[in-house]
Amino acid sequence: xxxxxxxxxxxxxxxxxxxxxxxxxxxxxxxxxxxxxxxxxxxxxxxxxxxxxxxxxxxxxxxxxxxxxxxxxxxxxxxxxxxxxxxxxxxxxxxxxxxxxxxxxxxxxxxxxxxxxxxxxxxxxxxxxxxxxxxxxxxxxxxxxxxxxxxxxxxxxxxxxxxxxxxxxxxxxxxxxxxxxxxxxxxxxxxxxxxxxxxxxxxxxxxx
Ligand SMILES: O=C(O)CCC(=O)C(=O)O
Ligand SMILES: [Fe+2]
Numbered sequence: 001x002x003x004x005x006x007x008x009x010x011x012x013x014x015x016x017x018x019x020x021x022x023x024x025x026x027x028x029x030x031x032x033x034x035x036x037x038x039x040x041x042x043x044x045x046x047x048x049x050x051x052x053x054x055x056x057x058x059x060x061x062x063x064x065x066x067x068x069x070x071x072x073x074x075x076x077x078x079x080x081x082x083x084x085x086x087x088x089x090x091x092x093x094x095x096x097x098x099x100x101x102x103x104x105x106x107x108x109x110x111x112x113x114x115x116x117x118x119x120x121x122x123x124x125x126x127x128x129x130x131x132x133x134x135x136x137x138x139x140x141x142x143x144x145x146x147x148x149x150x151x152x153x154x155x156x157x158x159x160x161x162x163x164x165x166x167x168x169x170x171x172x173x174x175x176x177x178x179x180x181x182x183x184x185x186x187x188x189x190x191x192x193x194x195x196x197x198x199x200x201x202x203x204x205x206x207x208x
Contacts, residue, residue: 018168039108044068066112099132104192130173133171144162148185150181
């Protein structure tokens with residue numbers, strides 16, 4: 001896996017983003033998608049918002065997908081393979097690149113036909129904790145006519161990526177602008193953000 005992660009980093013340096021197929025196997029994709037579909041049927045998804053903290057709000061002119069936030073523990077149960085790979089990637093980033101990742105957040109996303117997410121950066125204006133974005137798609141046999149491509153604005157201009165099952169997209173959350181074009185069939189994905197969260201000094205000190 002280390003050689004694979006090296007290749008990811010090389011791609012990211014060269015083009016501003018990295019793409020890897022079969023990051024997780026088909027059976028793991030199918031299992032995670034089934035959990036997502038069941039949660040959707042149970043009305044556990046809710047309209048996605050933009051902004052953070054007190055600035056968080058929904059804005060359907062910018063995005064109109066639905067999301068379900070997952071704790072790392074739930075991810076570990078719903079898709080142990082993906083949980084393990086993300087853990088492994090985080091450890092590698094910390095050891096090889098001194099990335100200082102100490103937290104993560106994850107959600108599943110569902111784009112109903114017609115849903116989109118306009119061009120944006122993943123890092124909030126008032127919070128620089130998000131360092132890397134990790135997206136894994138859960139859609140079998142996606143084709144051009146299905147729409148829903150992820151368009152990334154990399155070093156060499158824009159590039160369109162099909163949200164195909166098992167495919168990983170990886171990029172720096174504060175640098176790469178991207179958008180999701182309107183999907184024409186239900187579009188399922190997992191998105192994670194690897195973060196560096198400053199621990200307040202007072203939490204680390206011990207009083208003797
Ligand atoms: O699903 C995708 O392709 C990208 C989603 C995205 O940009 C986001 O959730 O911030
Ligand atoms: Fe994004």
